[in-house]
Amino acid sequence: MNAPAPALILDAVSKEFAQRRSLFGRPAAPVRAVDTVSFVVNPGETLGLVGESGCGKSTLARMILRMTRPTTGHVLVEGKRVDALLPSEVLAYRRQIQMIFQDPYASLNPRIRAGDLIGEPMAIHGLARGAELETRVADLAAQVGLSAAMLGRYPHEFSGGQRQRIAIARALAVSPRIIVADEPVSALDVSVRAQVLNLMADLQTSRGLSYVFISHDIGTVAYLSHRVAVMYLGAIVEIGPARDVLRRPRHPYTRLLLEAVPVAHPRLRVRRREVLPGEVPNGVGLGAGCRFAPRCPMAQERCRVEAPTPRAIDGTRLVACHFAEDTPDLPKGLAA
Amino acid sequence: MSTPIPIVADTVDRGTGIASPRRQLLRRMLRSRSLVIGGSIVLFVVLVALLAPIIAPFDPDHIGTGRRLAVPGGKFLLGTDEFGRDILSRVIFGARYTLYIGLVAVGIGLVFGVAIGAAAAYAGGWFGGLLMRVMDLLYTFPDVLIALGLVAFLGPNLTNAMIAVGLSAIPYYARVTYAVVLSERQKPYVDAAQVVGASHIRVVVRHLMPNVLPPMIVVASLGFSAAVLSAAALSFLGLGAQPPMPEWGLMLSTGRNYITRAPWLVVGPGVAIFVTVMAFNLFGDGVRDLLDPRQRQRTL
Numbered sequence: 337m338n339a340p341a342p343a344l345i346l347d348a349v350s351k352e353f354a355q356r357r358s359l360f361g362r363p364a365a366p367v368r369a370v371d372t373v374s375f376v377v378n379p380g381e382t383l384g385l386v387g388e389s390g391c392g393k394s395t396l397a398r399m400i401l402r403m404t405r406p407t408t409g410h411v412l413v414e415g416k417r418v419d420a421l422l423p424s425e426v427l428a429y430r431r432q433i434q435m436i437f438q439d440p441y442a443s444l445n446p447r448i449r450a451g452d453l454i455g456e457p458m459a460i461h462g463l464a465r466g467a468e469l470e471t472r473v474a475d476l477a478a479q480v481g482l483s484a485a486m487l488g489r490y491p492h493e494f495s496g497g498q499r500q501r502i503a504i505a506r507a508l509a510v511s512p513r514i515i516v517a518d519e520p521v522s523a524l525d526v527s528v529r530a531q532v533l534n535l536m537a538d539l540q541t542s543r544g545l546s547y548v549f550i551s552h553d554i555g556t557v558a559y560l561s562h563r564v565a566v567m568y569l570g571a572i573v574e575i576g577p578a579r580d581v582l583r584r585p586r587h588p589y590t591r592l593l594l595e596a597v598p599v600a601h602p603r604l605r606v607r608r609r610e611v612l613p614g615e616v617p618n619g620v621g622l623g624a625g626c627r628f629a630p631r632c633p634m635a636q637e638r639c640r641v642e643a644p645t646p647r648a649i650d651g652t653r654l655v656a657c658h659f660a661e662d663t664p665d666l667p668k669g670l671a672a
Numbered sequence: 673m674s675t676p677i678p679i680v681a682d683t684v685d686r687g688t689g690i691a692s693p694r695r696q697l698l699r700r701m702l703r704s705r706s707l708v709i710g711g712s713i714v715l716f717v718v719l720v721a722l723l724a725p726i727i728a729p730f731d732p733d734h735i736g737t738g739r740r741l742a743v744p745g746g747k748f749l750l751g752t753d754e755f756g757r758d759i760l761s762r763v764i765f766g767a768r769y770t771l772y773i774g775l776v777a778v779g780i781g782l783v784f785g786v787a788i789g790a791a792a793a794y795a796g797g798w799f800g801g802l803l804m805r806v807m808d809l810l811y812t813f814p815d816v817l818i819a820l821g822l823v824a825f826l827g828p829n830l831t832n833a834m835i836a837v838g839l840s841a842i843p844y845y846a847r848v849t850y851a852v853v854l855s856e857r858q859k860p861y862v863d864a865a866q867v868v869g870a871s872h873i874r875v876v877v878r879h880l881m882p883n884v885l886p887p888m889i890v891v892a893s894l895g896f897s898a899a900v901l902s903a904a905a906l907s908f909l910g911l912g913a914q915p916p917m918p919e920w921g922l923m924l925s926t927g928r929n930y931i932t933r934a935p936w937l938v939v940g941p942g943v944a945i946f947v948t949v950m951a952f953n954l955f956g957d958g959v960r961d962l963l964d965p966r967q968r969q970r971t972l
Contacts, residue, residue, distance in 0.1 A: 401867050403863060403866065403867070426869070427869050430867070430868065430869040431869075434867065434868070435864070435867045437860050437863070437864055438860075439860060442859055442860040442861065443860040443861055443863070443864045444861060444864070445861040445864075445865070445879050445882070445883070446861075446883065447882035447883055448878075448879070448882070456865075456868060456870070456878075457868045457869060460868060460869045460870055460871075460874070461869060503864075506864075506868065509868075510868075510869070
């Protein structure tokens, strides 16, 4: 295990949001949006982060990108604590890590031309200016599959896929080592999703990027990820190599997520699924037991009293479930 | 039965299959009656102001161009005033003062109002709250009252009146800007700019302002008419333009003394103020309707 130093480390990161108190009400318990999340991302690796909407994925991304501070715990980028950076270190940190946002319709300023959007990070970081800036912008545009002729246009003149390419070029402009992609394809037409995912994969190979790939769609996560972390209600319930987690899920929640993936083959559609019952609770006042117990088909008495701590299973992964070994395998043909 | 139904052919541009945004915009502009009427009158007033020396039949300040208090008609279309000056020429030159006052006052109000509103909305927290509460406090006083106080303090002349009117309008612009910035800063492109490393100043100036200022055009054109009215009111009260300036408010004020014997002294400048203010209001409403389709059916 002489691996290179991880590019990104999350060390027991939690985030609580205070709830607004009504005028005469008692102070409400804070919402635990992210609960003691720890993982590492190695150079050149993609960590897929899956979970239902509202499970804290985006809050986690915001903490990694220094948009909000963790309530407890630390985020370390290239060994430096993100919440303890000196003002003079912030720009250097931003050159290490960039983000691709979910909705390219909203994350690109509608009144700034594509070329200026791509060039802005380089201007801010003083990486290039004048004619050199222009050539580098054209260069980057070419790398993401945009022609230089398009750079004078405004975002609304592009299609969704093209806009996300602009966003990717903008993220790459400072040559970061890590990119956090928060649902980068969920706002796109299915037909262009694969193109954008392939582009991301190519860029990873050519630049040695690390990705934190956040998605609610286990299929797209499977496509790009080396390792997968499954989040439920702010906590990671299972994390391990993508192949293992997606083929032989050991946490009942992972299993239910995988079962919910639509199957293309008609003959395999017979007699499906225990669909996940209920909605994600809101994370206020979690009881003593396992957070997934109220919705878990395998829940037993112990689950309601004692919260499971993550433990190693099969040597490669961590699972937060008392009965991980008893989780039945997926029906044949369902593995992503 | 078999006649092909033209499918709204006139909104489709042959080349792309979609009407180009620019042509669509032009079409919508021409369809808006308030925009067309208001805009033409505004344009007319601007032309009159620019071309005043050419189109005015007489020197506006020359005493004794005609008889004192000559009845409108003949040589003097709008009659003459108590010094025998041609009222039409004075009204024409007055357009210059009016536009000048409007521009300066709106300029002052916009610059400070936008700065304060944007700072308050972007900073938020107690600082933004305090700033806006101060603005709310000032907003509760009528503009003219504040302007009156300022002029009393600065001294009565036209420049001070313009400054006073501009300053008194700051809370108005600040509040509108505050609201617009507050909604814009929630948008992901602001997060995106910060992630890329943009400083707060850069986020506000380069990212927010281009999205905040277009709606402010509406506010400014509505504010323009308010400023013209306030300035005219100050001049009427003797706190703005001083004789012998052909300023409309001042002309009303001096003409008032002769209102029973020679009502045309107040009709000229009065109608001029009315038409100009109405034109700017119509124009502002029209632009607002263009930018905000939800409110479209409300005016004209």
